[in-house]
Amino acid sequence: MATTQRTKIAKLDMTEIFENHGRSRDNLIPLLQEIQEHLDYLPPEAISRVADHLGLSENDVYGVATFYAQFRFHPPGRHRIKVCQGTACHVRGGGMVLDAISRKIGIVPGETSPDGNFSLERVACFGSCALPPVVVVDDTVYGRMTARKTEKLIEGLE
Amino acid sequence: MSQINLTIDGKSVAVEPGATVLEAARRAGVAVPTICDHKDLSPYGACRMCIVEIEGVRGFPTSCTTPAAEGMQVRTASPELESLRKRTMELMLSGHPNSCLVCPHREACESMRPKATKAGRSTRCGFCSNKEECDIRTMALEAGSRDLNLPTLYAAHNLERGDPFMDRDYNLCILCARCWRICEKIHGKPAISIINRGKDARVGTAFHKSHVHSGCTFCGSCIDICPTGTLTDRFARWYGKPDAKTPSACLLCPEGCALIAQTHSGKLVAATMTAFQSEASLCALGRFGMAQIVNASTRLLRPAIRENDEAFTVDWDTALDSAANGLKQHAGRVGILISAATTREERHLYARLAAGLNGRFAVVPTLPVDPLPAGQGTPLPEWLADIQSGKITALILGGDFLERELARSLDFLLVIDGLPVRVQDQADVVLPAALLAESAGTLRTAAGQIRSLARISRAPGQAKSEWEILRDIGQKLDIAEMHFDTLQDVTAAITDDAPPASFPGRPRQDVFSLPATYRGHLLADIIPALSAFGLPTTYDPSQEVQPTEGFELLEIRELVPNMHLLRIHAPQVAAHAKPGQFVILMARETSERAPFTLADWDAATGSITLIIEEVGRSSRELISLSQGARLAHVSGPLGQAFPVERKGTVVLGGGCYGIGAILPLARALKEAGNRVISVIEGSSAYLLYWEDKIRAVSDELRIATKDGTRGTYGGVQEVFQEIREREEDQGAAINMIVAVGCTFMMRMVSELTKPWDVSTFVALNPIMVDGTGMCGACRVSIHDETKFACIDGPFFDAHGVDWDELACRRGAYAREEVEALPQTVDLNTLMFPETAKQGCGCGG
């Protein structure tokens, strides 16, 4: 039911957002940003409304949106897992940790598990470079993670 | 402003303001390599192949995006530019299947098989339908491709074959963005875009929608502008590069678009736009549909008449006599009902015929789906009701417009059409007509323009141009007004034809408003793929009986790109199978019989395993099946078992599907006490499979790849050579060699081992058709004696094979196979499981 509710809000909020932006192409990124701020992600409907508003093809809007790592196309899960892929974390096995989580929940970064429990994101740097590799779950920072430790962590969340 | 003067490689040249350095170079006659640049697209600057050096400018600007300026001194060639371009090409090609470019056997291979194999995935040029016209390939070869450092990173994108008419294999995409740019140029709002970023960047649609729902109009321009084999026309690609292009026009709706007819061996294979411009765009039907209509398997081939309720085919003269006699008897009570999808000349002659017979005449317009009531119906003239009242007793029918019920009230029915009509068996005379690109003439567009139609496609069977049929009937009826010597005379006689009403749809902008019929025939019945656009069809997939009998497909998966493993329940075969034997499969009752070597079997569970490479019609049909499906026929085990004896050291070589085929041989030969050395070959490392399985039943496993990504650089023959040298060094010998793979590979092995005097066997089953010795397709000469691969083989003494004869036979067969392709209409609409899931709505 959560999704239906969200879509309803989506419709309300989006009208306002569109009213505040003109129809020139310059508004593309700001529109996408504001919509994402309100909905936490960009549903297909939002993309197609942005396209209509700016007279673009939704394929192009989607193309632009997917170019930026900041945009999400799936509603966030109940638990948002972010894995740092910054340099410090990367050299300490951040990639392996990401892969382990990916395998564990069966989704790739940018996706949300079908049961809505988890979403997975890849983040550039959390500024916790002293504790590599870093995983952030719902605003809690976990440092010095290993594949094994993250698996445990996720099991604890389930 | 006046012209701009600059020098390119020392040559002075003058160009208009706004021209780019690239244009100036071309003007000066200097060739600069380009990839993303295209004369019909604005500069993009993505590929960086066109870099130059400009005096006083830092770095290496791309000439396609740099405006020419007064006094510029440009250099297009230098060692730095050379090496940078080489790097660019390496980068581009490392993400693109490239093994043929670096393969040490390329020249020999290409001289033996110049045409591309009809593979599902192009894992190399030899499999790519773009091969004959590929700029990338030409450029790489010119640059000395074997010197390039080309690791292959196969992206493993799914094949996109769920949309009507186009196959997309983004594993070949080099991201030049030509497709997206042309789509935007022509349609304003492109149906595709570059999505994702960095290493995940690719061409795609919003949320991976199918093209049916992404705004695509199926104009095909992306296919025609793509420099690689990524985007292909599913129908035309099997023919290879068209051998003629002729300006003509489309008769399928009153828009009458101008087009370029693409033909191969005198057959229409596609129609493309006259220019990459919005105004010149074609709808899906013109671009793809026309070729499929003329090549339809249901075409009428011979004139026929019916006497005493029995229909039989007759010669043209007899048929025309019957037609004329029938019409004469009913003069004054004749109706003529034809389609608007006819030429001006044809309509003119029909009108004269109607006048000569003092009859009624009506032209049925072509309409899109919407104005029609669900499923069927075309606005027909009111005088048709006169058939019931007996005022009209004879009818000339030029399309599928008549209900069976009404036809019963007629005394005489003459059908002139190229496709069967519903009342076919009620017709007294049927005259097969040439359709569309098969006859010449002119058309008038709704906008009033007159366009010429070229006769460029051979009509099937004895079908004749409609205007000739009409003229001949007129002659038989002594209608003086119908006496014409040439088509030009008819054209000249037309003085007052009004343009047709415009088409109530925008087929070039909206794929959901295509014409629903052609000459009254439901188009989606002729081209099933069109039902994806909501076109009505009488075909009901739910009525299709899913076979519950037959051989269950227990497992199907793509082992490595284009190579599929099929495990089938066939207990009889599994119980009696011997190494080296094969089976014949038929996916459906109507399928072609296709032979496959047994790669493994298990008598206990009654299952057999086959490795099937998708390289043509039968294999494509087989691999489109899903787990749990039933195959109509599995016959076998067939052929002679391999003579498994204790020989000493045996070297086995398997390439492509042959890797699977050598597994049972290795196992049996090892069990018989031989020392078995197995060699497996793949074009590239990512195409190797079953390494562990084969290693487990061999004393030694060796690997060869054509691009050197693993093992020995080359094919099995290079490894055989290495093994022989090693054995000789140790005073040992090879006692027997067996090679299973493509004909080219087996021939190379044969030539290599002939001077060694080592008995060498090859499996000649790629050439069989029916597997019973009946069809003779698999005839081979072994030591000048005629043998049948299917019953005497598949294994033969390699040194006795007449390889040249075999090559000819395979060439001839390949042509037949292509001719046969369009006959199976469902192949053009085959739905593949992974794409079907995305719900393209093609009725899958």
Ligand code: SF4
């Ligand atoms: S597009 Fe086809 S022919 Fe061209 S290089 Fe690629 S595989 Fe070879």
Ligand code: SF4
């Ligand atoms: S077929 Fe035409 S409309 Fe469709 S993607 Fe290609 S260029 Fe665009």
Ligand code: SF4
């Ligand atoms: S699909 Fe073809 S035209 Fe489009 S970007 Fe790829 S290679 Fe270029």
Ligand code: FES
């Ligand atoms: S042709 Fe100039 S960058 Fe591609």
Ligand code: FES
């Ligand atoms: S396969 Fe036809 S005769 Fe052998």
